[in-house]
Amino acid sequence: MNLIQGETVTVIRRTEKRDELGEPAGFTEGREEVRNVVVAPGSTSDLDASRPEGVTVSFTLCFPKSYEGELRGCSVVVRGTEYSVVGDPQRYAPDLTPGDWNLTAEVTRTDG
Numbered sequence: 063m064n065l066i067q068g069e070t071v072t073v074i075r076r077t078e079k080r081d082e083l084g085e086p087a088g089f090t091e092g093r094e095e096v097r098n099v100v101v102a103p104g105s106t107s108d109l110d111a112s113r114p115e116g117v118t119v120s121f122t123l124c125f126p127k128s129y130e131g132e133l134r135g136c137s138v139v140v141r142g143t144e145y146s147v148v149g150d151p152q153r154y155a156p157d158l159t160p161g162d163w164n165l166t167a168e169v170t171r172t173d174g
Contacts, residue, residue: 068162073095100124102123105168119169127159146170
C-alpha cells in the first residue's frame, strides 16, 4: 500500500511555428498525460526578495521518475485548470531520490 497517491495531470507544450520566411506563424500544441504526479498546495509564505516578479505559487507538482520530459515554458492542467510552470525545473540527483518522484515543479495561475 502506497501512502502517497499521485494524480493524472496534462502537460501542454506549445511550440512556435515559422513561415517560409522565418517569421512567427502561430503555435502548435502538444498534450501529454502524466500519471502519478503528487499535487501539493503552493507555498504560503508572503512574497519576498526570492520572488522579485511577484509570482504566487498555486501548486507544487512532484513528477515521477518515469516522466522524462522537460517543463520549461510548459503549462500543466491540474484538476481541470491550466497553470504555467515557473522557471526551469530540474531533476534531483538519482542518489538523492529513493522514492518514486525526482522532479519538482511550481506552477502559477494568472487571472486577468
